[in-house]
Amino acid sequence: MSSRQFELRQNTTIVCCPKCGNNTKFTAHSQRACEDSCDIWVVCQCGYDPTQDNTLNRLEDTWGGLDNGILHDALTYAWNEVIQEGLDNEP
């Protein structure tokens, strides 16, 4: 498993963390899920991981590298979408 800390510029595209309100400082993680695929996801600076309960929400990637393109996709699909879906499901 590898990880990479990164910091974004101020933005309005990344959903704020429901725990601490941060949307710029994250750590990306990459972990081999099966022989030819890795799971990639991002964790907030406070430790909040929206994919913790359902790792199917994590991004799948053949190589598991953590370059900027992958970080962008991980933020879109394994952070933004997961949190927004969670909010929609709240009663």
Ligand SMILES: [Zn+2]
């Ligand atoms: Zn947070």
